[in-house]
Amino acid sequence: MSTHSDRLKALRQQLKTDRLDGFVVPLTDEHMSEYVGAYAQRLAWLTGFEGSAGNAVVLPEEAAIFTDGRYTLQVREQVSGDDYEYVSVPATSMSDWLRGHAPEGGRIGYDPWLHTQSWVKEATKALAERGAELVPVTTNPIDAIWSDRPAPSPAKMQVYPEKAAGRSSADKRAGIADWLAERKADAVVLSALDSIAWVFNVRGADVEHMPVTLSYSIIHADGTADLYVDSDKMTDEVRQHLGNAVRVHDRLGFGEALKDFSGKRVAVDPGFGVSAIFAALEEGGATVLSVRDPAILAKAIKNDAEVAGHREAQLRDGAAIARFLRWIEVEAPKGEVDELTAAAKLLEFREATGLLKDTSFDTISATGGHAASPHYRVDGKSNARLEKGQLFLIDSGGQYEDGTTDITRTVPVGEPSAEMRDRFTRVLKGHIAIDRAVWPEGTTGGQLDSFARQPLWEAGLDFAHGTGHGVGAYLGVHEGPQRIAKPNYPGSGATEPLVAGMICSNEPGYYKAGEYGIRIENLVLVVPREVSGAEAPVFGFETLTFAPIERKLIEPKLLTESETRWLDAYHAQVLAKIGPLLDGEDKAWLEKKCAPIG
Template identity: 70%
Template sequence: MSTHAARLAALREQLARQSLDGFVVPLTDEHMSEYVGAYAQRLGWLTGFEGSAGTAVVLSAEAAIFTDGRYTLQVREQVSPDHWAYVPVPQTSVAEWLAEHAPDGARIGYDPWLHTRAWVEEAARALADRGATLVAVSTNPVDAVWNDRPAPSTAPLTAYPDALAGRSSADKRHEIAGWLAERRADAVVLSALDSIAWALNIRGLDVESTPVALSYAIVHADATADFYVDAAKLGDEVRRHLGNAVRVHDRLAFAPALAGLAGKRVVADPERAVAAIFDALDAGGATIVAQREPVVLAKAIKNVAEVAGHEAAQLRDAGAMIRFLKWIEAAGSAGTETELTAAAKLRAFREETGELRDLSFSTISATGPHGAIPHYRVTEESSLPIERGQLFLIDSGGQYLDGTTDITRVVPIGEPTAEMRDRFTRVLKGHIAIATAMFPEGTTGGQIDGFARRPLWEAGLDFPHGTGHGIGAYLAVHEGPQRIAAPNYPGGGPAEPLRAGMMLSNEPGYYKAGEYGIRIENLILVEPREIAGADRAMLGFRTLTFVPIERDLIAADLLTEAERAWVDAYHAEVLDRVGPTLDVEHRAWLAAKCAPLA
């Protein structure tokens, strides 16, 4: 029996001991995080799936794993079809599947610290139609059989400098207090780790690639806060930074504190606070104000210091990327490198800046057919040699104290085919359409998502993910609420107007299963646009990433005159900005890559 088959069998035995007929295993933690610490990687431990989004349902006689279009190929490579059914989302939700597959009268367990209240209500309704019941567990059955489960991180916290944050924590807490006063609320629960890090100007090392600390916070209408964290993480410098207005408690004291808010009007975010938080507030007699917590939007709109820090990080990161692209162009053709060695080389170039704190996510180093897996993660077992005739896709980013980066480039190893050039150029046309878009205030990212898809749609093509996500300031590489994604694509969701100061990615792509993948990703900043004679306030994007786009993959005859001008102007700015930071050899290489299109 394979390792994962044995784990599935052990979980079923544990479910029987807990009088459960099934259990739902999401890929998240108590903070509804996208990337989670090793202790919370329950889905990966159980199934072998290494993607960053997914859910499993285990019943006594069958099991299913739910993933979106980004992982259609990956889940089939990593999860055995002998034991798991593959279910696509959003076409089929977990609740809908349970309504069809749960036995009549079944007791289906869930961990209330790993689901939102909305999910619980949806699943409970679906099961009720089958005469089945959703049961909250006090002991997660996966944890009960995961004998070598890692402990949560004990890494120390650090204070984040006000000069980089652009505002003090006291200033931010007073803004939150004003927001609470407007709503006649007494307190707000912050459970999203990046919200806590932003509000208190702290950073941590508890989650790979995201500089946050496992903690909770309650901010009150008097601008004080209660901070729930492992005290061993706090040195004297951090305690001085937090000050007397931030009271420190053990992390385990958080749930009892919620039960002690009787008679208070407490804001809890339905999207970010788990069901257990709502349950504890209800049980304690608090009046719950269910709405998005105020840090989400404030964090998304970057201030002058955050933008300046990001620009500095981008310039530094661009130098590392350019060194890597020159290296892979030669080394890839030599046939001596693999996906793993390429990823390691790029990390080494970033580390040589002396400023890298971490990668902002696991590098997607993908050659040939692996490039067609949008969120591929290379391992020792999966790593392929980089060979001539392939497209090599590298999607990567760095965490620097002054900013978070994310960039994707594609390199032809040898001579690309006419089809590769056609598809690449259509993706480029969509990228340019987003980069040059102008739109009235109040426009959502979903409304302009189609701009990036039109050149592909015209050839009967598309890509299975959103066009762009928000990005944090030395925080999460994927940050909401801003996004460029229509509701029917992964990453789509509630409409959020784009606002000046928001940062996003611009990353259309194309993926041919079994052959190659293409994605062109830069980061962009929403800015006001002055248009003579306009009767509406308008916005547009400023590109923040300056790394050449592979000219040998561009079919210039497919570009309009305006698109060609954009490419030439972009490359001229890349050379102007980054060229002076490079040595003679790399500057000459960059100059050739940034030459005007013929």
């Protein structure tokens, strides 16, 4: 099956064999992960779509692919319009589309290990209006036709040092036991891979950009736990680290184990616990509590050791970024640098630290009009050369054992236009406003979001993504539950109060379709603030990311006096913190970039 059209035909033939009139293909794995292993890339294999969020539905005579506004251009470049109808979400959901297109009386298949319980209920109701039914499959029909499907990663599980974690696994499990006691629950199922990694102080290499191991866990009210992981991933070191209170089982036994909780109250996170987990528990006679995974908030609030590690990782990473920014300033105007070359060079600078484990996501290396797509991903077909008069945007991050980084910088190739400087400075003003924000206890990211947009709003402008997301400690670069975003942003955690210890990105931007894109991103830590006369606890941000902000793109007249002081103070910190990690021409360049602008 050399083409995606051939694969679509083969799937339709398999559906006939399976007595199905359609099948739903999500972009996810059994853990509802953001990034999924090659073995679970069913949507990409079937359709050619390589974005990070999407779904497809295949019926006997028609098919549709569902993506949001971030991928409007990409999906049309990668997926044939002859095979699939392009459907934009959330304007039209899969359930809405099925309600109008499923064959009357049809049987629409879905893999219960790849969908949440809430989606199953929604789709079941929509199909019922067509007299159709949603049918769980025991074998995914795509797996039946994907003859060269990659095997799951064989990487070993690794111990994450308690010195870096800041808390023992036993202490974390004791905290979860207390959480269970408060809810009169007997156990909690953990299926989110980063939650399992955090609770047990382990890491892995089963998923690109995420240092996690494919596994499940059930934690009990007495603080003991069952861990389900392929036996060949275990080492004597890991077994000794886990101790006698953690019983290790083969991953394939997880589904059956869920049926052994008759008369028990078992908690499951509806956002990460797939439909199959709920079904197995209910079949076994358990009472299922749909509540947030107790590791999620605890994981988001970094302890002293995790914060200290983050600070070290950010400095190391900032020095690599500075070396790269000097390189791009020297080499890009020569006309020989393209997007792939630039991304490779930045990776080279990070690898030179000797401590890089992985990138934390696919680097967004984008010049000119490509940068106007916030989630642009360069490949051999789209790769473009950096040309004079363009802006170049690089959004990237590294995974280090002591921290996860994420930084965006925008630089001009040659001389920028007056409009570019105006837009960049407005984005910078919004970035500064977030960095300097001070708020009372209970304030959410959604309440801060407008601070970043006000300077753009004044010019009738805006940007269509969130202002900030949570970041893990050598875990996911996108970590909940907190988020700085418009309250109605899809999938937003904008209603989560910001509390001390949370790490967020601060990344306002501006995008002019077909011409250029601008984003300035640092990571910030929520910390307590001393405010004279305050009647409630007050919080603010501490900046964690240190790398120069391009002064050629700043229009000083648009900055207030206090904003100018912020910029000069920030650059003084950049020079003081990463300057000692540089030498020669790199250090001399940094000194010029960090000179006061006022």
